[in-house]
Amino acid sequence: MDTLKTPLEKAVAGHRTRLNMIAANVVGPRPGIDEQFREASAGLLSDEIKAFLEPFYQQQVAAVASPAEKIKTLSEAHLSFIKFARDIVQEQAFRDSISPAAVSAVRRIFLEIFRASASSHSSGPAN
Numbered sequence: 158m159d160t161l162k163t164p165l166e167k168a169v170a171g172h173r174t175r176l177n178m179i180a181a182n183v184v185g186p187r188p189g190i191d192e193q194f195r196e197a198s199a200g201l202l203s204d205e206i207k208a209f210l211e212p213f214y215q216q217q218v219a220a221v222a223s224p225a226e227k228i229k230t231l232s233e234a235h236l237s238f239i240k241f242a243r244d245i246v247q248e249q250a251f252r253d254s255i256s257p258a259a260v261s262a263v264r265r266i267f268l269e270i271f272r273a274s275a276s277s278h279s280s281g282p283a284n
Contacts, residue, residue, distance in 0.1 A: 158241045161213060165242060167204040169251055172198050199254050206258035207265075210238065214266040227270045235263045 175198040217234040218227040242255050260276055 158216055158237060161209060161241065162245060164191065164209040165206070165245055165255075168209075169246055169255075170207070172202040172251065175201070202251075202254050203258040203261070206255055207262045210259055210262035211265055213238075214262055215269070218266060218270065224270055224274045228267065229262060231266055231270070235259060248274070 176195060179194045179198070214231055214234055218230050221227045221230050238259055239256065242259070243252060246252050246255060
């Protein structure tokens with residue numbers, strides 16, 4: 158988990174910096190545009206989290222042989238990351254952005270497990 162601390166802190170700090178810039182540049186009513194900027198920044202945060210979490214989750218399951226064990230390992234890694242992120246990131250709003258990104262990453266790896274399993278089953282001899 159410690160290898161995830163720096164990329165997590167960097168992603169959150171980048172989001173915080175972008176939000177501060179948006180807030181500092183309010184010069185008058187800009188209906189909806191500030192919200193669009195905040196949403197775009199949250200999207201970037203999500204992309205950054207998925208970019209380091211997917212390889213981490215993949216690495217965790219790579220050492221495990223069976224799909225059932227891979228799912229168990231993936232679940233444990235995901236829960237550990239969520240707890241870890243909760244300890245690192247103090248702002249609730251930021252934690253609320255991290256969780257969906259982590260879920261997206263775990264879903265992608267989950268699907269990869271079963272796609273790989275299906276491929277290995279379908280590559281057998283034809284009848």
